[in-house]
Amino acid sequence: MVNPESTPTLVIKNVSKKFPGVEALKNITLDIYSGEVHAVLGENGAGKSTLMKILGGIIPRDSGEILLENKSLRLENPRLALQAGIALVHQDLSLLPYLSVAENIFLGRWPKKGISVDWEKMNESTNQLLNRFQVKVDPRALVGTLSVAEQQLIEILKAISHSHVKILLLDEPTSALSGEEINRLFQILKEIKNEGKSIIFISHKINEAVKISNRITVLKDGEKVITDTKPNLDEQTIIYHMTGKYINLKNFHHTPPTKEKTIALSLEEIGTKFYKKKISLNIYQGEILVVFGLMGSGKTTLARGLFGFETLEGTIRLFGNPVTINHPKIAIQLGIGYIPEDRRFGLIYELPVYANITLAILKKMIRNGVLQIKKEHEVAKHYVQALRIKPPNIFREILYLSGGNQQKVLLARWLAREPKILIMDEPTRGIDVGAKFEIRNFVKGMVQKGLTVIYITSDPLEAIEMGDRIVVLRNGQIVTTFNNPLGLDKSEILAAASGVHYGRENDG
Amino acid sequence: MDKNHSTKNEQKERVLLPSYQPGNLVHLVLLKGGSLIGLIGLSAFFALSSQHFLTISNVLNIFRQVSVVLIAACAQTMVIISAGIDLSVGPLIALGGSVGAVAMSYWGWDFLSGAFLGVIIAMLAGFTNGILIAKGKIPDFIGTLGMLGAFRGVALLITDGLPVPSHFTATALKGYLPPALVWLGAGDIFQIPAPMIVALIMIGITWFILMRTSFGRSIYAIGGNKEAARASGINVEWTKIWVYGLSGLYCGIGGLVLTGRMNSANALMAEGIELQTIAAVVIGGTNLFGGQGTIFGTFIGAILMGVLANGLNLLNVEPFWQRVINGIIIVSVVIFDQWRRRKLIS
Secondary structure (H helix, E strand, O other): OOOOOOOOOOEEEEEEEEEEEEEEEEEEEEOOOOOOOOEOOOHHHHHHHHHHHHHHOOOOOEEEEEEEEEEEEEOHHHHHHHHHHHEOOOOOOOOOOOOHHHHHHHHOOOOOEEEEEEEHHHHHHHHHHHHHOOOOOOOEEEEHOOHHHHHHHHHHHHHHHHOOOOOOEEEEEOOOHHHHHHHHHHHHHHHHHHOOOOOEEOOOHHHHHHOOOOOOOEEEEEEEEEEEHHHOOOOOHHHHHHHHOOOOOOOOOOOOOOOOOOEEEEEEEEEEEEEEEEOOEEEEEEOOEEEOOOOOOOHHHHHHHOOOOOOOOEEEEEEEEEEEOHHHHHHHOEEEEEEEEHHHHHHHHHHEHHHOHHHHHHHHHHHOOOOOOOHHHHHHHHHHHHOOOOOOOOOOEEOOHHHHHHHHHHHHHHHHHHEEEEEEEOOOOOOHHHHHHHHHHHHHHHOOOEEEEEEEOOOHHHHHHOEEEEEEEEEEEEEEEEEOOOOOOOOHHHHHHOOOOOOEEEOO | HHHHHHHHHHOOOEEEEEEOOOOOOOOOOHHOOOHHHHHHHHHHHHHHHHHOOOOHHHHHHHHHHHHHHHHHHHHHHHHOOOOOOOOOHHHHHHHHHHHHHHHHHOOOOHHHHHHHHHHHHHHHHHHHHHHHHHOOOOHHOOOHHHHHHHHHHHHHHHHHHOOOOOOOOOOOOOOOOHHHHHHHOOOOOOOOOOOHHHHHHHHHHHHHHHHHHHHHHHHHHHHHOOHHHHHHHOHHHHHHHHHHHHHHHHHHHHHHHHHHOOEEEEOOOOHHHHHHHHHHHHOOOOOOOOOOOHHHHHHHHHHHHHHHHHHHHOOOHHHHHHHHHHHHHHHHHHHHHHHHHHHHHH
16 A cells, blocks of 8 residues: 555645635645545635646646656646546536447547447447446446436546546545445445555545545645544544644534424425325424435425425415415515525626625615615625625625635525525535534524524434434435434434434334 | 735725726736727727827717617627627617607607607517517527517518608608707717717616616626526516516617617618627627626727727728728637636636
8 A cells, every 4th residue: 555665656746826816725745656545635725626626737737846657747738637647537527418338438539440430349348347346337328317426436437447547536526425325436446546546536524535545635725734644634633634623523502492382384295296205294493404315315306395496296384374385586585595405506606795695685775776785785794704704805706715605605695684494405515614614503593593494414414413303305205203313323314314224213 | 915805805895896806907907907908009009090090070980980889789788797698689779760760750750759669669679589588488599589580570661661761751741850869869969979978878877777776686696697596586587578678778779879870760770780789798898608797898898899990991991801800809809808717717
């Protein structure tokens, strides 16, 4: 494995990168050895992605040197990087859905027989590759028909199908995967490693990084804090290096309301055309109801339906009154807010922070038909301070904010509207530890003041930490309700969500 | 360094929605003021090449020439920021001008009533675009391209394909345009051309709509991210319909100004003006895919095109060559703009 005596495969020497107003990377020096899995961790804005993009040839570095097997690389574009032996696997998939698995893997270098494509050879080579990593997919299947997890594996196999590739760069490889799929990915990464190739990956999930990597590098504000082998870095220490402070991961719980409960939202026999089975559920005012489910459990459909993006069958009562929510506008008028699963569907990237915050309360910002820009600024400033959005500049465009801060802006938009019910779908996915902590705490504070939150997540630890109650969804159906999640083990939730008969069966 | 910028910016009252975070002066000038530099450079070149260029009468002449394009470009700016495109601008101008002229010269309507009718008809035509696109769920490009033909046809039907007023029909009724309309296109106040004043008023109104109304903010929002706008309670369809309706209204006004300037309307006037308005908007830095843009940029863009046409005329460049140069300049500016955007993103 990693032998410090041996010469490193990849040497990154004093690499720096400046963007207008930000020093994204400052003098990064890092060695990567052959056959190692190297995790790069850090909060959003720490420079992880910048480093990956430089290695992958997507953006040029300002200064410094990158050597692969003692050969200096210029890495001007992704093609040159690939030729040199560095392959970047993108976070968002870049496969062509209407081409087959084989066609995608050999895209741009299809084997030829005369002037026509040698399909047999291509499918055969693909089959060999798939077998080598025990991926059970038909080389002729259209990529669009595969699951997200399978597509991601194909993407990785595509990268290593270039036999000369020595360095594989993975950007958040597990963000779209469920527990079982993650294990499978790790298995494949191990095999790639055993072939002598090196893997560098960035992730927000510290526990995963600890699990699969040999060495870990922590970046903070564009600088390298530490590179060390795994035994020397446990999760607490890593968080300390990332944030500069110790976070007690346990003491987050707020006391659930003990007074008599008002039913804020009552769902009776709710279903959709796709999810035939019905859901019945009461959500109490001032509680955080966690809806836990894996991909395809129907949790996002439920959220979108409650906000008027999808048609729901059944009866919804809001504080006792039956309501029909068939358009987001109606949901908003009823006092429901919604933070979508993917923040890209919520933010207007071209508009500055303040305009994004006031987007849902424009009507209140008007006097005599004229937008009160000053008032908008005040509202925005209030939330920028309250949520500690960084940089604290309300004129900055959303595009230039880190993921965690973007998410805070989205939260601010709804809080500014003072909704009765806030639906949050995976609100802390893909954001850094610090922001995660702040958002969760802020939400808890708002709940104390009477906000009702439907908190959707596929992270069992987050579910336990956030929920006054946890409802587990599978195949569009409530399988279990945990009324008192304190002290619950994550395996119980996962077991319920993945269909293993195990755990407390409570009635909600 | 970063923090200093933030505090500085917060103290400064920012009126325009900034399209990027200002860095140093070079960035500011190169990345933001691209078209302004082009305009100054081009003007300097023509001023040095021709002694007539920088005379007051010529400058006013440039303004007079670009005013109709400018009025329509104001509307086009809103349409493009909303991530749409209006290819029917030319026919809308012809329709508004023709209807107004027919009402005033053949039906004996007074100036105000005739002008009102022309503008309203053009606006209704604009609403048709909007409804087709928003309710019929067809691409903006296709909707307005189809209507480009249809509106031109309606204008031809209304005018019988003849100039208005025309010698053939003028004898029957009062066969001339009211002086007020002619003044609107050809008159002036203290030497400032009336059409320019109209254009400046329309720019002011557009600025107000974009910067100071929730409708304007909605235009930016739906152009930037339609789904996010919808999820924030903005009525996307309604906004789209009104943007195209406003485009019709602006074009109607532009049509009246053009009719006044030529002292005649005809159904085939303002041909190809849609491309000039799009060019002015894009040269002005508005993102052709929506979400970003300023009316000030469009103003610079339209003036730049006017200066180019005027300067090439003064230098006696052959008209055919003028077209070639015009095309090259537009493409160059857009290439520069793309480069600028890449710089801003990376």
